[in-house]
Amino acid sequence: MDKFIVSARKYRPQNFSTVVGQSHITTTLKNAIKNNQLAHAFLFCGPRGVGKTTCARILAKTINCENQTNDGEACNTCNSCVSFDAGTSLNIHELDAASNNSVDDIRSLVEQVRFAPQAGKYKVYIVDEVHMLSASAFNAFLKTLEEPPPYAIFILATTEKHKILPTILSRCQIFDFKRITNDDTVEHLQEICDKESIKAEKTALHVIAQKSEGCMRDSLSILDKIVSFTNGALTYANTLEHLNILDEDYYFKLLEYLQDQNLSDALLMYDEINRKGFEGDTVLEGFAEFLRNVLVSKDAKVAMLLEVAEDFKQKYLQAAQKVSTAYIVSALNVLNESGIQYKQAKNKRLHVELTIIKLSYLQQAIELVGNEDGLSKKKITDGAKAIAFRALPVTKAKIIEPQPAAVAKPKVPATEAKLIIQEPAPQVKPAATVNKQPASNGGTPSLASLNKLRQQISKQAQAGDGGIKPLTIDELTTCWEAFIEKLKEKKNPAAITNFRNAQLSIVDDYSFDIVADGELPRKFIDNERAELITHLQNHFNNKQLVYSIKVVENKENTQPAERQLNTKEQYQRIVDEYPLVKELKDRLRLQLDY
Known part of the structure; x- marks a missing residue:
């Protein structure tokens, strides 16, 4: 032998x-x-x-x-x-x-x-x-x-x-050296099969060439294994079984189910593929490569890039005519993201099934639209099969004097419905103007609540305008001392000291500045902000009263402190003052550890 x-x-x-x-x-x-x-x-x-x-x-x-x-x-x-x-x-x-x-x-x-x-x-x-x-x-x-x-x-x-x-x-x-093309590999494998009297289908040899990825030595090794596995007869089916490659007919059927939005059959097909032992990432990668071939088949100029067996080229050309370019591009994007996230997914099967669900309803979600900048994605709203929700009416509420009913407001599409509530202006109109507004009983519930809100704000403004105290330095100092007394009751001596050292200066009728002599005093004053602003507004009966804290570094505090001497510098200073210490060290031959 x-x-x-x-x-x-x-x-x-x-x-x-x-x-x-x-x-x-x-x-x-x-x-x-x-x-x-x-x-x-x-x-x-x-x-x-x-x-x-x-x-x-x-x-x-x-x-x-x-x-x-x-x-x-x-x-x-x-x-x-x-x-x-x-x-x-x-x-x-x-x-x-x-x-x-x-x-x-x-x-x-x-x-x-x-x-x-x-x-x-x-x-x-x-x-x-x-x-x-x-x-x-x-x-x-x-x-x-x-x-x-x-x-x-x-x-x-x-x-x-x-x-x-x-x-x-x-x-x-x-x-x-370059990679060997699939056609050259198939031709060389066919010559060897003829010399060895091996019956081999052309599609089976093409699958071997694709699996070897341009490496002739790998393709010959695969050929030897499959010949031993099949006892000298290479067919498309047993080659796929030996190399653990999914048949492309599954991808053609899966694409058809996805185009028809037949989700149940698509999921059942994936279950059949999963029971045959194919991992989810193999299905995602294989389907992405299949869609790439379909996309290539849509244009005769790039049809030469279609590296499949001759028996499947006609199937790809027919499938390319049924599928839109928009769907293929979007599906490739979904498959690419799903393949990247596959390793991180805890439930691999559910991850692939969610991808199939997305692909099933993808064609009603987007389309490609040509414009001056080229192709761009556009959401489809007409003809979508999703559940239709009732559009809410547009409601815009503003706290201003209502316009006459004869003035027509422009219509706004239902998809842009918003509820905008603007803040009231600082100065509110007097009560005489507010009383001209229609009664709340005759309007809608939302307008009635707005009318009540206007009346409440108007009353607060009327009550406040009558008792506002003018902001003067004397009145501000009195209010400031009163707040310091509150701090004494809280037993906060650090804050009391910083509040006493702070200086006050009025900016206008509604604001003043607090000048602190450092960052630390500023923090102590800022810690009492909530209680201080309430105390000031209540004292002056003015809700618009505000203040700001400014920091001015004290020149005395900014002077650098004397640096502490290290051990070597201390020894040098002692030697300068008492020279006999150095003489003693030299006589005793001491080694100082600084």
């Missing part, structure tokens, strides 16, 4: 022409070989599994080939090519920098470079995962990499170019 070899090794490309999806790299290398313009150092960088190490080995094999073809390929028949394929060539050295990343490993590599090849033109050194080298190892490699012997060629391979020192990058020719 022959030993099994995985497809990634068995079908590894042996020539530049068999490399998949990297024609821009292989063409450049073949032309450099034909024109004898090879650089002494190459850097192959790109994602995993796209052919970096494979191209490095093909390059090393081709430049030592004894019978190169006209298009720059190796013959695969000469002694050099045969020994290379057998793994016995002495002109090719591979170093795994992930496990050999020290300075000693690089020094041993540099020592080997001194020896010329016994057979062939070049000695090729392939350093894989070169970004794993330490900084000192990079520095030890710099000189040799910059000026190697004419027969030495270095090929560095890495998946993380940003981790390599700029001094290394400047000494190499850099080749950026």
Whole structure:
């Protein structure tokens, strides 16, 4: 029984022409070989599994080939090519920098470079995962990499170019490998299936290509697993089952339910998906990708971005004609926010169900409207299926003299109904004017209460206007002393002292200033604000009386206090005054701990 070899090794490309999806790299290398313009150092960088190490080995094999073809390929028949394929060539050295990343490993590599090849033109050194080298190892490699012997060629391979020192990058020719497209992957997998006599559906191979995300090695590994799982017959159904991918038919049905606002069937479908073992985040991400494909299908210009199997393209085109762009854009936004919040949700199932509920009633909530600035979202109020609430009448109440009934007020839409009550002006009209207002018995209940409020305010104003005391410094001082007496009864000596030290100055007939000699006195006075303002307004019978507190720093208080001396300064002052103390310390050889 022959030993099994995985497809990634068995079908590894042996020539530049068999490399998949990297024609821009292989063409450049073949032309450099034909024109004898090879650089002494190459850097192959790109994602995993796209052919970096494979191209490095093909390059090393081709430049030592004894019978190169006209298009720059190796013959695969000469002694050099045969020994290379057998793994016995002495002109090719591979170093795994992930496990050999020290300075000693690089020094041993540099020592080997001194020896010329016994057979062939070049000695090729392939350093894989070169970004794993330490900084000192990079520095030890710099000189040799910059000026190697004419027969030495270095090929560095890495998946993380940003981790390599700029001094290394400047000494190499850099080749950026790209991800392999789904079409190229499907074509290569089909060739392997034909060679291995494997029956595979095109849709199944397309699912494998999407799952590998541009990595050929991953796609070949997935192919080997599914072949073992299905006993050599790849179908769309068993491929989805093995890769734990949700069938796109579920998304088509779910979109149809959401468009019809059939919430019950949509929730039942999610329950069926959940019972099959699919997590909620998988459903959210898969449905978001599905809606993205539907959005792409709406425009023929970007239809080339639709990376799905040929059997599903027609379904996507039909679904795109039934769904509006506004719904797709809004649904993608909802799914994006729901996916971000999924990890924080305690009840995962409820979180996904709430998202389905939002998507079910989303189309009656918004629409996209074109204007001068482009597309913008607009709320839909017509045709909404939500419960219709009775619009409240507009009521605006102002405490002013009512206008004649003949004056018509402008109509306001029901959606802008507000109740605005403005504060009364400081000066209220006399009672004679108030008595002209209509009786409350003939109006609505709200107007009757407003009439009562007007009469009450008018009476208070009449009672206040007759007994207001003028604000003079003598009267203010008398009121101030009376309040200090109240503080004495409360036994608050700190506040009494600060109130006595405060100075009063009148600003106008309704306000005065309290001048405090610091921030602390201001706080003591401000603590009594509520009781003080009541006392002042009652004494002067004036509800409009106000005051403000100003702080004026006392010059005596602002003088800096004498700083306390530390132990070293105290000792120095004692020595200055009594020199014998220092002499005593020196004789006894004392060490002072300051």
